[in-house]
Amino acid sequence: MQGQKSKNPEEENVLLDRFVMFEHTANLLRFSIRFPLKGKFKMDIFGLDVDESDIFDLACTYIIQCNEAKKNCLPLPDVPPIGWGPGANAKEAGLKPITHDGAIIVTKDGNVEIRLAAEKNIQLHQMLKHALIDEATLSNYAVTRLENGEAVVNIRLPQGGEYALKLYADEVGAEGAAPNVLNYLIKSEGKNVSNAPFPNVSDGSLGPKPQADHFGVKATSHKGGNIQGKNGKARVEFQAKKDTQLMVELHSSDEHACKKMMVTPTEKDGKWVFDLDMPEAGEYSLNVFACNKNSTDRVYNVHSYLVSSDGRKMETDEMDSRSKRKHTQTHIPIETVQTSDNEVLIPIPPGFDDVCASLHRRNANDPPTPGQVEVMEQDGMKLVRAHLPEFGEYQLSLYDRERRLVGRNVAKYQINRRPPGESWHVMLSSVQGHLKRLISMPL
Numbered sequence: 001m002q003g004q005k006s007k008n009p010e011e012e013n014v015l016l017d018r019f020v021m022f023e024h025t026a027n028l029l030r031f032s033i034r035f036p037l038k039g040k041f042k043m044d045i046f047g048l049d050v051d052e053s054d055i056f057d058l059a060c061t062y063i064i065q066c067n068e069a070k071k072n073c074l075p076l077p078d079v080p081p082i083g084w085g086p087g088a089n090a091k092e093a094g095l096k097p098i099t100h101d102g103a104i105i106v107t108k109d110g111n112v113e114i115r116l117a118a119e120k121n122i123q124l125h126q127m128l129k130h131a132l133i134d135e136a137t138l139s140n141y142a143v144t145r146l147e148n149g150e151a152v153v154n155i156r157l158p159q160g161g162e163y164a165l166k167l168y169a170d171e172v173g174a175e176g177a178a179p180n181v182l183n184y185l186i187k188s189e190g191k192n193v194s195n196a197p198f199p200n201v202s203d204g205s206l207g208p209k210p211q212a213d214h215f216g217v218k219a220t221s222h223k224g225g226n227i228q229g230k231n232g233k234a235r236v237e238f239q240a241k242k243d244t245q246l247m248v249e250l251h252s253s254d255e256h257a258c259k260k261m262m263v264t265p266t267e268k269d270g271k272w273v274f275d276l277d278m279p280e281a282g283e284y285s286l287n288v289f290a291c292n293k294n295s296t297d298r299v300y301n302v303h304s305y306l307v308s309s310d311g312r313k314m315e316t317d318e319m320d321s322r323s324k325r326k327h328t329q330t331h332i333p334i335e336t337v338q339t340s341d342n343e344v345l346i347p348i349p350p351g352f353d354d355v356c357a358s359l360h361r362r363n364a365n366d367p368p369t370p371g372q373v374e375v376m377e378q379d380g381m382k383l384v385r386a387h388l389p390e391f392g393e394y395q396l397s398l399y400d401r402e403r404r405l406v407g408r409n410v411a412k413y414q415i416n417r418r419p420p421g422e423s424w425h426v427m428l429s430s431v432q433g434h435l436k437r438l439i440s441m442p443l
Contacts, residue, residue, distance in 0.1 A: 015075070018078075023083060024084065039065075045059045046058055085102055093120065096117040098115040103183075104185050114152070116151045151169075161187075163188070199253050200249065221235065226305060227276075227306070234275075248274050249407045249408065250263040262277045263276050288302050298373035300368060337415045339416070348381075361393070372389075
């Protein structure tokens with residue numbers, strides 16, 4: 001899809017592919033078009049039989065006259081090659097919609113729960129997109145989990161507007177990037193929508209992670225992705241290889257909860273115990289990381305939980321002691337980095353003495369790679385050097401450690417490594433629509 005230049009500077013270089021929605025319905029393939037400009041447009045639809053060919057043929061062409069542009073017409077948040085809504089890709093991945101069988105989801109308060117039957121043993125990834133809000137920020141507003149044969153996605157949208165939820169799935173244990181199998185367009189139409197993010201969940205998914213097997217890490221007390229803290233406390237236990245070191249991060253989006261909460265780790269002969277104390281009632285997250293005891297610059301997320309605490313009353317001396325602790329801020333600096341290089345240097349925020357990094361390619365399961373991340377010092381500045389072997393979207397999180405066992409997230413980066421000059425508008429679907437504005441074409 002492409003746009004053509006107009007004599008009006010305001011109409012130059014409009015990419016019209018992001019104004020066409022290709023939707024799967026129960027019995028139809030449907031194209032919905034919104035027009036940011038008035039004028040005459042040409043719509044070409046191509047198709048192929050994937051069992052017989054890999055070459056697209058022109059199926060039909062429409063000439064569309066639009067006499068009035070749509071007011072405040074924003075582009076779609078994404079143009080997924082497989083289109084929108086449950087289709088053949090979702091079926092092949094073993095995902096069958098339970099709660100939402102159409103492409104469009106409408107919400108008044110910005111809160112959405114999507115449930116799909118998981119008919120295969122899969123690993124699931126998600127990405128939330130918006131036309132104006134960057135993916136790094138949105139990574140805190142959606143979480144997924146697999147439970148009782150279902151894939152569940154919970155979303156809290158930060159404001160009104162349109163969002164794309166992209167789901168990726170692959171067989172458990174499959175390495176590399178998982179394919180995009182299902183996309184929803186979510187419309188938040190309520191007035192004054194303003195939802196707080198989830199507490200920090202390292203990669204947006206709850207429960208055990210693929211890297212747990214590599215480090216011999218296994219949850220022995222809470223094997224799923226949720227914990228209930230009774231009387232404000234909970235104990236979480238793990239077993240790990242003797243040469244594996246674990247680190248935990250307890251997080252809350254509530255500043256008062258951050259000042260009061262505490263996690264105490266103990267380890268003996270590969271048995272790890274994390275005692276959580278959450279006096280403020282509310283929602284927390286617990287991320288468990290692993291690394292080799294001889295190589296601690298990079299840590300790998302092996303398990304994540306959402307924790308619900310019903311709180312407890314604190315003594316006065318406890319409150320005074322914990323209120324004096326440093327680094328209790330809930331706001332984590334977030335930044336997006338665009339690069340075509342296979343290596344980036346990220347500065348470590350000043351004032352942190354023992355920093356490690358967690359790096360993962362979003363929507364992928366990459367095996368541990370020695371030397372991919374290095375904490376270094378250059379010209380008096382502490383830096384993280386990250387090697388990005390594949391093109392794609394990466395997430396890099398920096399953690400300051402206390403006794404190398406308790407981490408606090410101090411910065412998060414979305415790093416997009418893309419080929420030089422790539423437009424990222426490659427269309428690979430079995431049905432395609434191409435829309436262009438006709439500047440001067442007699443009918």
